[in-house]
Each structure stands twice: as C-alpha cells, then as structure tokens.
Amino acid sequence: MLLKDAYKDANRPVFSFEFFLPKTPEGFEKFKQTVHDLKTLHPSFLTLTYGAMGTAREKTLETSGWMKKASGVETVAHLTCIAHSRPEIERTVETLRSYGIENIMALRGDPPLDGSALPLEKRDYKYAVDLVRHLKRLGNFSIGVAGYPEGHLEAASKEADLRHLHAKVQAGADAVFTQLFFNNADYFLFAAKARKIGIEVPIVPGIMPIRSFKQIQKFTTMCGAKLPRELTALLEPIRDDDEAVAQAGIGYALRQCRELLAGGAPGIHFYTLNQSRASLAVCSELQRELSR
Ligand SMILES: Cc1cc2nc3c(=O)[nH]c(=O)nc-3n(C[C@H](O)[C@H](O)[C@H](O)COP(=O)(O)OP(=O)(O)OC[C@H]3O[C@@H](n4cnc5c(N)ncnc54)[C@H](O)[C@@H]3O)c2cc1C
Numbered sequence: 001m002l003l004k005d006a007y008k009d010a011n012r013p014v015f016s017f018e019f020f021l022p023k024t025p026e027g028f029e030k031f032k033q034t035v036h037d038l039k040t041l042h043p044s045f046l047t048l049t050y051g052a053m054g055t056a057r058e059k060t061l062e063t064s065g066w067m068k069k070a071s072g073v074e075t076v077a078h079l080t081c082i083a084h085s086r087p088e089i090e091r092t093v094e095t096l097r098s099y100g101i102e103n104i105m106a107l108r109g110d111p112p113l114d115g116s117a118l119p120l121e122k123r124d125y126k127y128a129v130d131l132v133r134h135l136k137r138l139g140n141f142s143i144g145v146a147g148y149p150e151g152h153l154e155a156a157s158k159e160a161d162l163r164h165l166h167a168k169v170q171a172g173a174d175a176v177f178t179q180l181f182f183n184n185a186d187y188f189l190f191a192a193k194a195r196k197i198g199i200e201v202p203i204v205p206g207i208m209p210i211r212s213f214k215q216i217q218k219f220t221t222m223c224g225a226k227l228p229r230e231l232t233a234l235l236e237p238i239r240d241d242d243e244a245v246a247q248a249g250i251g252y253a254l255r256q257c258r259e260l261l262a263g264g265a266p267g268i269h270f271y272t273l274n275q276s277r278a279s280l281a282v283c284s285e286l287q288r289e290l291s292r
C-alpha cells in the first residue's frame with residue numbers, strides 16, 4: 001500500500017508505528033520482538049528512522065527490507081539528505097527499491113554533531129523539499145514529510161515553517177507526519193493553518209507515550225515540544241517512580257489520541273522507541289473503542 005492511498009477512507013483511522021535501528025544484538029532481538037508484538041494490531045505502516053552513517057547505513061536499509069518482509073506490513077523508510085550527495089541518494093534509493101520499499105519519509109535531518117555537514121551553499125540538498133523533488137524524479141515512491149505543530153526549532157517563525165511545509169507538499173509529498181507534541185490545541189491550530197494555505201494532504205499526529213520523567217525532559221529539550229501544565233502537574237509528584245510515570249503516560253496518550261481522532265485526525269503515528277508496551281496499550285484500546 002502506498003502512503004498516498006492509505007488515508008483515503010475517512011472512517012477508518014490509520015495506525016502506524018515508528019522504530020529506530022538498534023545498536024546492539026540484544027537491542028535487535030528486542031526490536032524484532034516489538035515489531036512482532038505490534039504487528040498483531042494490524043497497523044497500516046511501520047517506519048524506520050534513518051540516522052546512521054557508514055556501515056550502520058547499510059544496516060538501516062537492510063533492516064527496512066527485513067521489516068517489510070518479516071512482518072508483512074508496509075514499511076516506510078526514513079531518509080535524510082543533509083549529509084549526502086545526489087549519487088549517494090540515488091544508490092540508496094536503488095537499494096530501497098531492491099528491498100521492495102515504495103514509501104519514503106523524506107527529511108533533511110539534523111546537522112551531524114561532528115560538524116561534518118557541508119556549508120549550505122555546497123550541499124546537494126539544502127532542505128527536505130530538494131529531496132522530495134529528487135525522489136519524485138527517481139520513481140514511483142509515495143512520500144511522507146515532517147511537520148512541526150509547535151514550529152521547527154530553526155524556523156524564523158511558525159508561518160515561515162508552514163510555508164516551507166507547503167513547498168514540500170507542492171513538490172509531491174503525500175502525507176505530513178508531525179513531530180511529537182503533548183498539547184492537542186497545537187496540532188489542531190497547525191492543521192487548520194495548513195489547510196488555510198492550501199495543504200490538503202493528511203496531517204498525521206505523532207504521539208509518544210511518556211515512559212519516564214527523565215526521558216521526556218530529554219526529548220522535549222531536543223525537539224522543542226512543550227509539556228502542558230496539566231501534564232507536568234500529573235508527572236511531578238511521581239517523577240521518581242518510573243512505573244507510575246509509564247502508567248500516567250499511557251493514560252495521557254490515550255486521552256490525547258481519542259481527542260485527536262474525534263477532532264478529525266486521519267490516524268495516529270506512534271513513536272514507539274522500540275518498546276511495545278505503551279503503544280500496544282493505547283492503540284489496542286483505541287481500536288476496541290472504535291469497533292464498538
Ligand atoms: C515524523 C518525523 C520523522 C523524522 N525522522 C527522522 C529520521 O529518520 N532521521 C533523522 O535524522 N531525523 C528525523 N527527524 C528529525 C528531522 O530530521 C529534523 O527535525 C530536521 O532538523 C528537519 O528535517 P525536515 O525534513 O523537517 O527539514 P526541512 O523541511 O528542510 O526544514 C528544516 C528547517 O529549514 C527551514 N526551511 C525549509 N525550507 C527552507 C527554505 N527554502 N528557506 C529557509 N528555510 C527553510 C524549515 O522551516 C525548518 O526550520 C524526523 C522528524 C519528524 C517530525
């Protein structure tokens with residue numbers, strides 16, 4: 001199934017799960033188990049992030065192929081362009097094609113921490129939109145792109161960021177997947193503004209059930225998502241009790257997803273962090289409620 005077709009039935013929310021490439025053999029075993037666990041929910045897509053360079057890059061591509069083959073679930077391979085030349089992207093795309101991958105999440109990526117990114121004017125791809133354009137020329141891929149309900153950290157303004165998102169859609173993106181967020185009002189406002197400037201493709205909310213207080217502080221600092229006061233008040237008294245935080249995280253994510261779907265979101269993209277428990281709990285409950 002192609003991303004561009006997956007969201008056509010407005011009465012059937014689309015569920016998808018995001019994974020990352022594990023670094024250790026034990027992590028890989030856990031990852032495989034998580035893929036199998038979450039497959040039982042019949043998601044429409046699994047996605048695999050792309051962050052690795054060198055030999056891990058090959059492993060990432062190979063793992064996308066494994067996900068698709070072993071799970072039988074359509075797989076979306078993420079691909080970042082900031083540190084790649086056009087010939088490298090062309091080779092990568094050929095490899096993905098050989099694994100039967102037809103859906104690509106086209107991203108710019110973050111500048112490598114070692115400072116190895118070329119200056120903007122020397123890059124083959126300055127922004128994700130350049131990758132979307134190139135992928136469209138390379139074949140019949142269906143393309144997802146990233147959107148930021150709270151604005152991207154580098155953007156001059158939320159409006160400028162939305163214009164750049166619009167450019168990605170005009171270049172051929174079939175769906176927008178959002179950065180994680182905890183305040184649904186941010187998503188609804190973002191989606192409404194996007195529609196107003198002519199972005200008509202599905203805008204899929206990205207949800208990450210909170211697992212620990214420390215972890216959520218790290219993530220929100222990294223991606224700029226804010227924790228609403230209501231959520232902080234819920235977590236502060238239990239911050240040192242990981243199990244209690246995980247339970248509260250499941251409850252909060254479930255309430256968020258219910259409201260998003262009721263408000264017209266086309267589905268939910270779960271940031272699983274290669275763990276099945278919270279995504280299983282939230283997604284299975286949603287499916288149970290939707291089937292009533
Ligand atoms: C759903 C999702 C999946 C992700 N998966 C991965 C992954 O697998 N691997 C990974 O490394 N990272 C991933 N990321 C993170 C992402 O790579 C970073 O957020 C990155 O900093 C921006 O990527 P982008 O594709 O949104 O970039 P872009 O769309 O290129 O935007 C980057 C910044 O440039 C600005 N911009 C865009 N066009 C222009 C222009 N013409 N002129 C001036 N400014 C412009 C935008 O407003 C924004 O501030 C993901 C993020 C999301 C939301």
